[in-house]
Amino acid sequence: MRAAYIEKTGPPDVIRVGDLPVPEPGPGQALVRVKAVALNPFDLYLRAGIVKMPMTFPYILGSDFAGVVEKVGPEVGMFSPGDRVWGSNQGLKGRQGVAAEFAAIDEGWLNPIPEGLADVDAAAMAMVGITAHLGLFHRAGLKEGEAVYVPGGAGGVGSMVVQMAKAAGARVATSAGSPDRIDLCKQLGADLAFNYKTADLAATIREFGPEGIDVWYETQREPDLPTTVPLLNTRGRMVLMAGRDATPALPLGSFYPRDCSLLGFAMFNASAEEQQACASDMIRWVREGKLRPLVGRTFPLAEAAEAERFLESNTIGKAGQLAGKVVILVD
């Protein structure tokens, strides 16, 4: 089968596209004929060797997938050949990735694709949607009527946070770096979308929520806590989920006397069962028209290295040429 893989970690040049054996599904696994693979910043960190996890070489790239069950191994009860499925969390913690014609995947990581949703869109919502859901609901306990702020509402995680927070009945403010992406945030349902390059963050947030933000979903790798913590409401919760090298100062005087919380998490610590609960809400919201995956640009499997270079120049290099997800189309 054709696959995009690496034999060692390093820059995008280490990515190869070639033939590897088709995996055999073991007990509890389905063999999925992969149609689409969405890329995430985490794929870049793993490929580069910046984040270390167990890896078997050749290591196939990619975590998020959509495709069709080709056949099932023993003890598979939930899925049958022909079922359309999507999911995330492959390529992590020693599991092989999905940027290949086939992938053998534990059925706990599989979710049904709602009717009418294209493979490219199902893959595009996988990790970012589960991450948005875990942060908003499992960690921050978002309630109806609360005020949410998420920087980067046209980005991968940000676009999911905006839509899910609206689906839950929150008031949502977000930001983006260009007029077209600000428009996109409004189309996704944001009550307020402003340009983070030109606006005064503190003044804009205070006008949006004079009492402060109840759930601040920080998506940036360089959080500025001295500026942002004072913008929380009393009992406000701030979700921190990016920036392994960041060492921001914490303004304690505006933090603990107002019962605020900082909540960190990494999506890969959530069990398959916990992630299924997120997926189940996502599927319902897609069916209800409340959740729309955003695809920014697609690449064929043969151009997997180019796809990673493009994502890297945007998500790390902040080139500003991307709104939504980079997706590799496998066939």
Ligand SMILES: NC(=O)c1ccc[n+]([C@@H]2O[C@H](COP(=O)([O-])OP(=O)(O)OC[C@H]3O[C@@H](n4cnc5c(N)ncnc54)[C@H](OP(=O)(O)O)[C@@H]3O)[C@@H](O)[C@H]2O)c1
């Ligand atoms: N902890 C976890 O489990 C977990 C899971 C998934 C992702 N992550 C991390 O979350 C981060 C975001 O991931 P992603 O996939 O959403 O990335 P992304 O698609 O590249 O989105 C980044 C967003 O940040 C915005 N942005 C850039 N500079 C900004 C600034 N100064 N102020 C406000 N917004 C700004 C961009 O807006 P414009 O494009 O409009 O300029 C873009 O929308 C990454 O660091 C990733 O590693 C963590």
